[in-house]
Amino acid sequence: MAEGKMLEEKLFSKHLNEEMEVIIYLPKQYSPLYKYPLFIIQDGKDYIRFGKLPKLVDELTGSAQIQKSIFAFLPYKTVEDRRKKYHPDGEQNEAYIRFLAHELVPFLENLIPSFQMAGSRFLMGDSLGASVSLKACLKYPYTFGNAVLHSPFVNDDLMELVKQANPGMLKIFHIIGDQETEVETTNHTIDNFLAPNEALHNLIQEKGFESEFHLFEGGHRWTYWQPFLKPSLKYMLPAHTFDLESMES
Template structure:
């Protein structure tokens, strides 16, 4: 089986006032003659290295089980940078969301033969990266049509954003680990992610999103999320 390639690129962001590194996965059969859906991953390096997302996509494409897909990873620089951009109260949170929707998407649409419609673009993330993916989709619902959430961090700001969004047409895939009842956070406190995600799930149901929710065995680690990668990609990008 041929493997796709991962290109390292960079894009200067006016919103963030900095150069942003990108990891772009192109399938082995990539051709500008075909159209491609996009999946953008915050915690981008983690999704490639720990989640093995490119291998999963390679295998599913080889078996002809999913549509043509380009995966774009946006890595964080360090823990402080990650919190600043991904946390709802982070200094660069809104700027990072603007970068994803207003700078990265136009760049990718220009560079690659994408569908250039909301349902052709997805966001994926784990923990805080899931949080910023969800909040970006709520803030730019016509830009992104799918969100895949692995154990998102939930606080009042997240719940408020979901409650206030007027869009209900994008789809959400949401998983949480049953052992995520005492997760250490960057605030130095333990948080019950399972309870918080159950509250978020109820809100999603009330809003009427196209929605899938699952509580899986495992904790707040990549060991849990990696095991879900095949299912998540297959269910959201099946032909």
């Protein structure tokens, strides 16, 4: 059980025309007098259940390895719902990204004190959740300034957005497995994730994004992603970045 407080909230999205669930983690000794970085996480319940992220955050904040931050976990309703919203070609993908930028961020920042800057907002996800996280950062660079990508699905349209992006606007943590050459997708196809991710990594380096990349030994599974949560948080939330004790809301 996490030492931080977990809240369950709901908001109605006009862009999606449906009610959306949000699970919010407040760090131990949270105070509305201080401002906090804001993490928004696709595949929310997977990161809680398989990633054990709240417990890991407790550990890292308790040992002062990362800043105290707010984490908003977004669960998907069904596998089909996930694909509609997360896949770059999904019928609700553009609307979902507008929901993230125009509805979810204001909703969260009305609830909790944050820095309200792109550099202090983070998007995270795995597979298609990583794809929509990266795409949202690229479409809204003045809203989201950081992306944590665990084995993202990468297509030509996403690569083109990266080519057009200002590398000074985005910080990226990116991992992919050396065995992700035959990944069974939710659309019942077998796709090579490794080659497009290597191309994405090369493009990120070529353009000069601030980034960290890991090629791990393994496949498209939480077994391999979970160990990289700690280094991703330490990379994105180094304890010295913001002096939370001196910044009043």
